[in-house]
Amino acid sequence: MKKFIRKIEPYLWILPSVLLMLIFILVPIVFVFRMALSKVSRAGLIKGFTGLANFTKILSTPTFSMVLKNTLVWTVAVVGLSTLLGFILALILNNAFKGRKIARAIVVFPWATTLVVQASIWKFILDTDYGTLNTLLMKLGIIDHAVNWTPSAGAWFAWEIACGIFVTIPFVTFTVLSGLQSIDGSYYEAATVDGANYWQKLFKITVPLVSSSLTVSTVLNIIYVFNSFPIIWNMTKGDPGNRTDTLVTYLYKLAFYNGKQGEAAAVSVIGFLILLVCATAYMVATLKKGDE
Amino acid sequence: MNETAKKPLNGKKLTLRILLYLVVFIVCVLILYPYFAMLCTSLKGRSEIFAAKGTILPKEALWSNFADIWQRAPMAKYMLNSVLIAGGSTIIALICGIPAAYALSRMKFKGDIVFLGFVIVSQMFAPVVLLIGIYKVMMTLNLTNSILGLIFINAAFNQAFTIWLLRGTFMGISSEMEQAAKIDGCNRFEAMVKILLPVAAPGIVTTLIFVFINAWNEYTVALTLISDDLNKPLTVGINIFNGYNMIEWQYLFAASLFAIAPVVILFAIIEKNLVSGLASGGVKG
Numbered sequence: 294m295k296k297f298i299r300k301i302e303p304y305l306w307i308l309p310s311v312l313l314m315l316i317f318i319l320v321p322i323v324f325v326f327r328m329a330l331s332k333v334s335r336a337g338l339i340k341g342f343t344g345l346a347n348f349t350k351i352l353s354t355p356t357f358s359m360v361l362k363n364t365l366v367w368t369v370a371v372v373g374l375s376t377l378l379g380f381i382l383a384l385i386l387n388n389a390f391k392g393r394k395i396a397r398a399i400v401v402f403p404w405a406t407t408l409v410v411q412a413s414i415w416k417f418i419l420d421t422d423y424g425t426l427n428t429l430l431m432k433l434g435i436i437d438h439a440v441n442w443t444p445s446a447g448a449w450f451a452w453e454i455a456c457g458i459f460v461t462i463p464f465v466t467f468t469v470l471s472g473l474q475s476i477d478g479s480y481y482e483a484a485t486v487d488g489a490n491y492w493q494k495l496f497k498i499t500v501p502l503v504s505s506s507l508t509v510s511t512v513l514n515i516i517y518v519f520n521s522f523p524i525i526w527n528m529t530k531g532d533p534g535n536r537t538d539t540l541v542t543y544l545y546k547l548a549f550y551n552g553k554q555g556e557a558a559a560v561s562v563i564g565f566l567i568l569l570v571c572a573t574a575y576m577v578a579t580l581k582k583g584d585e
Numbered sequence: 586m587n588e589t590a591k592k593p594l595n596g597k598k599l600t601l602r603i604l605l606y607l608v609v610f611i612v613c614v615l616i617l618y619p620y621f622a623m624l625c626t627s628l629k630g631r632s633e634i635f636a637a638k639g640t641i642l643p644k645e646a647l648w649s650n651f652a653d654i655w656q657r658a659p660m661a662k663y664m665l666n667s668v669l670i671a672g673g674s675t676i677i678a679l680i681c682g683i684p685a686a687y688a689l690s691r692m693k694f695k696g697d698i699v700f701l702g703f704v705i706v707s708q709m710f711a712p713v714v715l716l717i718g719i720y721k722v723m724m725t726l727n728l729t730n731s732i733l734g735l736i737f738i739n740a741a742f743n744q745a746f747t748i749w750l751l752r753g754t755f756m757g758i759s760s761e762m763e764q765a766a767k768i769d770g771c772n773r774f775e776a777m778v779k780i781l782l783p784v785a786a787p788g789i790v791t792t793l794i795f796v797f798i799n800a801w802n803e804y805t806v807a808l809t810l811i812s813d814d815l816n817k818p819l820t821v822g823i824n825i826f827n828g829y830n831m832i833e834w835q836y837l838f839a840a841s842l843f844a845i846a847p848v849v850i851l852f853a854i855i856e857k858n859l860v861s862g863l864a865s866g867g868v869k870g
Contacts, residue, residue, distance in 0.1 A: 302773075306688035307700060309681040310744055317741035318707050321718030328717060337721065385608060392609070398853045399613045402620065405852035407802035407820050410841040413827065414619045417626065417834055425622045428639035459616075467856075513708075520711035522805045541713045548717050549809065557717055564714050571709065 325565070328558035335552035347559035356535050356543075357560075363450070364519065364539040371457035371518045376511055378458065379465025384499070386466065387473045404463035412527035415456045419443055446536035449529050453537065456524050461517075465510045472506030473499070508578065515571055519564070540564045627651070627838035634834050650839045654826075657836060662815050663822035664843065667801055669732055670818050674739035674800035675793055681740065682747035682792075687777055689748065690755035691763075708745030712738060713805045720809060729810050735818070738810075739800040746799075747792055754788030755781065794855050798848050819844040 329347055332340040351357050386397055403411065418426045419442045427439045443449050480498050489497070522541045525531060531538030531546060538546070540560060548557035626634060627650055628643040654660050688694070689701060712719055719738060720729070728734030762784075763776040771779065782789065804820040811817050814825070823844055826837040 303688045303692040303694035303697070306684040306692070310685035310748065311700070313677070313681045313737070313741045314703070314707055314744050317719070317722065317737050318710070318715070320722050321715040322710075324718035324721045325715055328721075337717075337724075382612065385605065385612075388605060390602075390605060390609070396609050396613055398856060399616055401852050401856050402616055402849060405798065405849045406845045407804060407848070409804045409820050409824070410623075410845055411619070413837060413841065414623050417838075418619065418622055423635050423639055425626070425639065425641065428641060431639075432641060516709045517711070520713050522711075522713045526805075541711075545713070545716065545809075554717055561714050561717060565710070568709055568714070569706075573706070 322565070325558050325561045328555055329562045331555060333555035333558070335554075337554050343555070347555045348563075351556050351559050351563075356538075360535060360538045360540060360543045363537065367450075367454060367457070367525075367539050368515060368519050370454045371461055371521075372511060372514045374454075375458045375461035375514065376465050376507065379462040379510075380469050380503075380507065382462060383466045383469035383473060384495075387470060400463050400466055402463075403460045404467075406460070408460060408521070408523035409527050411460055412456060412524045415452065416528050419452060446529075446533050450537045453525050453528050456528070457518060457521065460524075461514055464514065465507075468506050468510035469503055472503035476502050512571065512574070512578075516568060519568060519571075623838045623841060626834050627836075627842060629835055631833070631835060647835070650835050654836050654840050654843075658822065658825045658840070659815055660822075660840060660843070663817055663819045666732055666816060666822075667818040667820070667844075670735050670739065670803075670807075671797045671801040673732075673736035674743065675797045677736060677740035678743045678747045678796045679789070679793060682744055682751055683777075683782075683789075685744075686748045686751035686755055687781070689752045691760060704745045704748050707742075708749070711805075712742055716806070716809055719806065723810060730812050730816055731810075732816055734810055735803070735807055736800075738806050739796075739803055743796045743799055747796060750792045750795075751785070751788060754785050754792075758784050791855050794851050798851060801848055 328339060330342060330344065332343045332346070334340055382400065386393065386400065418424050421427065421439055421441045421443070424442070426442065427436070430436045431439070443452060476499070480502075481494060484494050484498060519539075520541055521539075522545065525537060525539060525542050526545070529537045531542040535543065541564070544557045544560040544564070547553045547560060625641065625643055628646040628648065629640070629650075630647055633640060633644060685700075689697060723729045723734050723738075726734070728737070758781060762780045766776040766780050767773070801818075802820060803818075807818050807821045811821060814822070819840070823837060823840040826833040826840060
């Protein structure tokens with residue numbers, strides 16, 4: 294009996310956590326898959342198995358390929374540029390200078406701000422008629438009449454990407470900073486003795502040693518940005534004509550505006566599978582690192 | 586690095602120093618600009634915002650906007666809901682996460698790698714991809730339109746982060762003291778509560794604040810599940826001023842400042858721990 298209790302004890306410790314994730318993450322996943330393979334009424338009732346009908350319906354629309362392309366552009370542009378800029382900012386903030394503490398506190402701001410507020414303020418700043426960007430530039434004498442900063446869907450999308458980059462940079466910066474701080478200063482001293490210049494030190498010492506931090510932040514960002522909903526939703530709702538939609542805003546509209554829950558579930562599954570590939574790669578990399 | 590700052594600077598080093606300050610200054614201005622615009626706008630009157638000749642600073646600071654929002658919208662209720670959701674999610678995430686992290690760091694059992702693997706993978710799925718499924722689960726449990734429902738969802742989707750960070754913290758602490766306590770007659774649970782948790786307090790506080798912030802800032806699930814205005818948290822509620830035909834920018838931004846202030850302050854507090862937390866939890870494993 295005692296042996297039995299000892300054997301099941303670890304499972305009792307993880308039980309609350311398992312239950313929580315089972316009910317609120319695993320069951321929804323099962324539901325989404327079931328709905329993707331079923332005919333679903335407008336009210337969300339499952340009306341029998343339809344195989345891959347929802348998928349073929351979605352994949353045959355030209356909208357979906359546009360949305361998929363948008364998602365790719367959005368994810369790659371936001372993650373790529375914020376990783377580059379965030380890395381440079383981390384190098385800058387890693388220097389000792391007066392006011393570094395304040396500068397670092399300020400850099401945290403966009404990370405701490407809820408995305409929906411950030412999106413609203415950007416929408417306001419960019420407005421042609423009363424936006425503060427036009428007001429500011431006119432006051433500074435840089436432009437003499439109000440500029441329409443968002444003349445097209447493409448322009449809106451570019452600003453949404455800019456907003457995405459703005460809010461993603463701090464996470465990269467702080468992850469890289471944590472990596473930079475763990476580098477032993479003697480490496481640099483030795484390199485200086487050997488006559489290495491700044492760029493040699495950067496690419497031969499710094500970059501390799503923070504590459505694991507960069508990997509973590511990049512993979513996590515791919516997932517966060519891919520799933521990011523509030524910025525696009527608040528600035529354009531994916532319009533005009535789905536031209537600024539990404540996968541998540543598109544599936545939201547399908548499910549909760551158009552009553553096409555079966556097709557929305559199919560989009561979910563497609564997004565889910567794309568992410569699963571990323572997640573698996575991440576898990577393998579992380580667990581491997583843990584063993585080292 | 587500090588030593589170079591104390592030495593008299595030669596020409597090249599001085600230029601670099603000035604360049605450094607200049608870049609840092611520009612970055613800070615760029616980051617702060619949206620907040621500056623938000624604060625200025627929240628103090629303007631409606632006519633001043635939409636005037637043909639725009640202003641940067643308000644002509645006259647209308648602090649009354651900050652008072653008006655409490656009358657024009659159930660702000661107090663939104664705020665209370667946000668506190669309940671963020672607080673409740675944090676408590677549940679920790680109650681479930683601490684024992685799980687403890688088991689993963691102190692015991693060997695069949696399936697521990699599978700469990701850890703699921704924890705890491707679950708981190709990869711934002712609720713938005715699963716919204717339809719979540720909505721169905723909540724319908725079944727009769728938890729749509731309820732704060733309790735949001736608490737469970739937030740707690741569940743923050744489990745990965747909680748367990749991962751706490752496991753890292755616990756593994757960094759030697760188990761010798763706990764074993765000594767067990768010899769003295771403590772059971773495992775007592776040993777954890779009395780010995781391990783006090784030592785792990787800094788890591789727990791970081792985790793706690795981080796989950797609180799995530800839940801406080803959550804928007805998408807609340808937008809979908811909550812239809813009753815009085816059950817909305819701040820992130821969703823403040824959009825009452827963001828109507829289809831007319832946006833009351835001054836009120837929207839006054840309310841937004843209330844929504845972001847607590848979190849920005851909390852973030853500034855844990856900024857330092859966050860870096861070490863990311864290092865121990867995320868990078869080193």
